Amino acid sequence: MKPKKLCLICVSVLLIISGFLITLLAPIVLTHVIRTQFVLTPESKLAQSWERVSSMMPMDFYFFNWTNPQDIYNRSVKPRFEQVGPYRFMMDLRKTNVTWNENGTVTYKQQKFWHFSEKGTNGSLQDRVTTLNTPALGAAHVARNWNYIVRKGLSFSLSSISVTHTVDELLFTGYPDALTKMAGTLPFFADKNIPKWDRFGWFYMRNGSSDFEGILNMETGTNSPFGTLNSWNYWTKTRYFDGNCGKVEGSSGDRFDASGNTIKMFFSELCRFLELEYVGETEVDGIVGKKYVLGGRALDNGTKYPSNKCFCTGDCMPSGVFNASSCQFGSPTFMSLPHFYNADPYYTSLVEGLGPRQDKHEFCMVLEPKTGVPLLANAKLQVNFLLHSVDAISLYEDVPTVFVPIIWFDQRATIPKKQLPMFKLLLNVPTIMTSIGGVLMVTGIVLLVVLNFYVIKKKKKKTTINQPEVSPLNPQEKCGLVSKKQLTS
Structure with missing residues (x-):
């Protein structure tokens, strides 16, 4: 050859x-x-x-304006609420106090900045909202088992069921509140670790601070998967929930294990992890991902999922809310999905003005299955306060038992557009x-075929050239016949 x-x-x-x-x-x-x-x-x-996350994330706040607080002692009239908002802020997320540890982990704090955005806001920060007087109810709830004389003394300082303030005051600026200022100094509240504030606001003093979400320790990917949370405030088990419910586990939110039917994420603001369930596939920015939602597993009261019972902290309610009181200085705080979506009808039956809808109130995450990177995170949660009677505190002695919706937020995050092309390439x-x-x-197969065809063709041509020429026979010779002349000769 x-x-x-x-x-x-x-x-x-x-x-x-x-x-x-x-x-x-x-x-x-x-x-x-x-x-x-x-x-x-x-x-x-x-x-x-x-x-430093390269793009800011929108965060919408919705308030429930209480339209009939004057009827709270009338048992024939339900509390009525009107949703106002959204009030949009763009959130800038940074990591501070970053320490790289020799064991393949990193310790850090989270710093958040919120910038008001008129675009996407329905209303103004000067809108006035009437809402439950949560500092007063919180104090009454904490004092419900105190000495009768102490409760009576507290009763004289509580004067109103509701308060009316601007959205700006209710969120970041705060409003002066004598009880809030007093609670941080009284020995009665010492075991609740209440901050020494002189104002109350849901995000008061949080804007630009890195002290509210604690100290987090996370795997870097050297020894264990990147994003796995190891401890919070140096705890691997918190003091806020008993048993396995107190474990610090799950993802920090940066990356997940998307191989199973559930994922866990730890929320320091709630002092616990939340478990989301897989419901199917969906597409985000041209990438197919696995969709997980906050559903019955996380919101169950222990009836369907017995392991959830330790989240009740001894006060189990119908499914659909979880008790966050231990994480919120002992105040009767209960978290749910907005408008009590996916909750027991019991909650919406106590009030008027709410309308739960999946397309508006679902908490979901979409993960890219190979990498575990969130393609979309749409976190939606609602803060509710349990209004209930408290003996010896006149303001609350005759009130009905109602889960009062206060505020809900909608935070959305996606892969930054600048990073999307490289991620798709990966x-x-x-x-x-x-x-x-x-x-x-x-190409290799075609080359072999062409080469084989060329060799065969060349062989045929060579055989034709080397074959000797033979004179053609006449028809009689072809039949094996000879002439008379040939025989006689």
């Missing part, structure tokens, strides 16, 4: 083998790339986007490699 032909055969075989190996190794290469790229180190590009590595492998294999 000529050297040129041999060389072409070798090239063809090499192309076929290379294409096959590239196709075979495509998923392995993606796994390796994910493992190497999702490791947090001080010098990595991942660390830059982790420490996910398409197997497809690109498989395509390249396929092209190489087809």
Whole structure:
């Protein structure tokens, strides 16, 4: 065989083998790339986007304006509420006090800045909202088991069931509140660790602060998957919930294990983790992801999921809300989905003006299944206060038992648009490699076929050239006949 032909055969075989190996190794290469790229180190590009999120995230606040607080002692009239908002703020998230530990973990705090955005806001920060007097109810609830004389003394300082303030005051600016100022100094409240504030607001003193969400310790990906939370305020188990409910576990929110039917995420504002359930696939920015929602598993009172009972802290309610009182200085705080979506009808039966809807009030996350990166995080939660009678405190002695909706928020986060092309390229590595492998294999096979065809054709031509010429026989000779003349001769 000529050297040129041999060389072409070798090239063809090499192309076929290379294409096959590239196709075979495509998923392995993606796994390796994910493992190497999702490791947090001080010098990595991942660390830059982790420490300072490049794009601000919208956060909408909705208040429930209480339209008939004067009827609270009339048992024939339900409390009526009107939703106002949204009031949109753009949230800037940063990591501060970052410490890289030798055991492959990182310790940090979270710092958040909120900037008001008129675009997306329905109303003004100067809108006035009437709402439950939560500092007063919180104090009464904490004092419900105190000495009768102490309760009577507290009763004289409580004068109103409701308060009316601007949205700005209710959120970040705060409004002067004598009880809030007094609670931080009284020995009765010492075990509740109530801050020494002179004003009350749901996000008072939080804007720009890194002290409210505690100290977090997370895996960097060196030894365990990046994003796995190890401890909060140096606790692996909090003091706020008993048993397994007090565990600090789940994701920090940066990355998840999307291989199962549930995921867990720890929320420091709630002092607990929340478990979300897989419900199907959906598409975000052209990428197919796994959708998880906050549903019955997280909101159950222990009836359907017995392991949830320790979240009740001894005060189990119908499914659909969870008790956050232990995390909120002992105040009767209960969290739910907005408008009591997915909750027992009991809650909406106590009030008027609410209308739960899946398309507006669902808490969901969409994860890219191979990397576990959130394609979409849409966190929606509602703060409710349990209004109930308290003996010896005149303001609350005759009130009905009602879960009063106060405020709900909607926070949305997606992959920054600048990072989307590179992320899609990463996910398409197997497809690109498989395509390249396929092209190489087809090229090799075609080359072999062409070479084989050329060899066969050349052989046929050579055989034709070397064959001797034969004179054509006449028809009689062809039949084996001879003439008379040939016989006589």
